[in-house]
Amino acid sequence: MRFTKMHGAGNDYVYVNGFEESLPEDLPGLARRIADRRFGVGGDGLILILPSDVGDVRMRMFNSNGGEAEMCGNGIRCVAKYTYDHGVCRNPELKVETLAGVLTAYLTVSDGLVEQVRVNMGPPRLAPAQLPTTLAGEPLADIPLTVDGREVRVTCVSMGNPHCVVFVDQATDDWVLGLGPKLETHEVFPQATNVEFVEVLSPTEVRQRTWERGSGETWACGTGASAVCVAGVLTGRTERKILNHLLGGDLLLEWDGQTDRVWMTGPAVEVFSGEWPC
Numbered sequence: 001m002r003f004t005k006m007h008g009a010g011n012d013y014v015y016v017n018g019f020e021e022s023l024p025e026d027l028p029g030l031a032r033r034i035a036d037r038r039f040g041v042g043g044d045g046l047i048l049i050l051p052s053d054v055g056d057v058r059m060r061m062f063n064s065n066g067g068e069a070e071m072c073g074n075g076i077r078c079v080a081k082y083t084y085d086h087g088v089c090r091n092p093e094l095k096v097e098t099l100a101g102v103l104t105a106y107l108t109v110s111d112g113l114v115e116q117v118r119v120n121m122g123p124p125r126l127a128p129a130q131l132p133t134t135l136a137g138e139p140l141a142d143i144p145l146t147v148d149g150r151e152v153r154v155t156c157v158s159m160g161n162p163h164c165v166v167f168v169d170q171a172t173d174d175w176v177l178g179l180g181p182k183l184e185t186h187e188v189f190p191q192a193t194n195v196e197f198v199e200v201l202s203p204t205e206v207r208q209r210t211w212e213r214g215s216g217e218t219w220a221c222g223t224g225a226s227a228v229c230v231a232g233v234l235t236g237r238t239e240r241k242i243l244n245h246l247l248g249g250d251l252l253l254e255w256d257g258q259t260d261r262v263w264m265t266g267p268a269v270e271v272f273s274g275e276w277p278c
């Protein structure tokens, strides 16, 4: 089975073109094996590019623990780049079917190759049942939550997948590696959650570290960065348009007050290709 390794701001996945490759039945198992950084190709998970009845292509994404997620922001940019560069579909406005709905990616092409991708991530979902979470309130902004005997303030936003944003003075290992896994599986999140620890540098600039559901710490998270943009506005910390510095690169986010849509712009990079014995 041929695969392509790609990353968006350092959030790296193994991509398989399902228009050409036949896939094994056990996709969670494949994701776990292929994403293993010592015994496999290595990555934050596996992303499949598949035919769609309602869009140009369909994306399925599996975290490195084999769990399937509804959406992947960095992944959708890479899917758009792959699809265009490899001639699967040469539409610079690509409709991608995901478990979070059909989203449109707008490609910036330079010298015939995709450089940047801007994605309409859709509206944030703020009702507790949409996260889902048992926490009460709408929006869930700066809600006190006890975790590991410590009280933290969480802001919960779904971008099709669940996010729990914690604003901190410094996003240290103590927060990310210590509290990240505990918040991920906290009882108030019945389907677990992604967790973002965020330093506000100015009303238009933040720094984010991410603990992802099913993958651990990653170097970027596109749905997470979008949730952070929304969380900053909901809590009065930031403006609607921000630059987010993640460990592996920068993303530009905007929550449009008129349309309620979140826009995410960032890079998509192809690293190498290979063959995986199935």
Ligand SMILES: N[C@@H](CCC[C@H](N)C(=O)O)C(=O)O
Residues within 6 Å of the ligand: 011, 063, 068, 069, 070, 071, 072, 073, 074, 075, 161, 162, 194, 212, 213, 214, 215, 218, 220, 221, 222, 223, 224
């Ligand atoms: N890294 C992704 C999100 C991937 C899915 C997430 N771990 C989940 O389980 O919801 C992104 O860029 O959005």
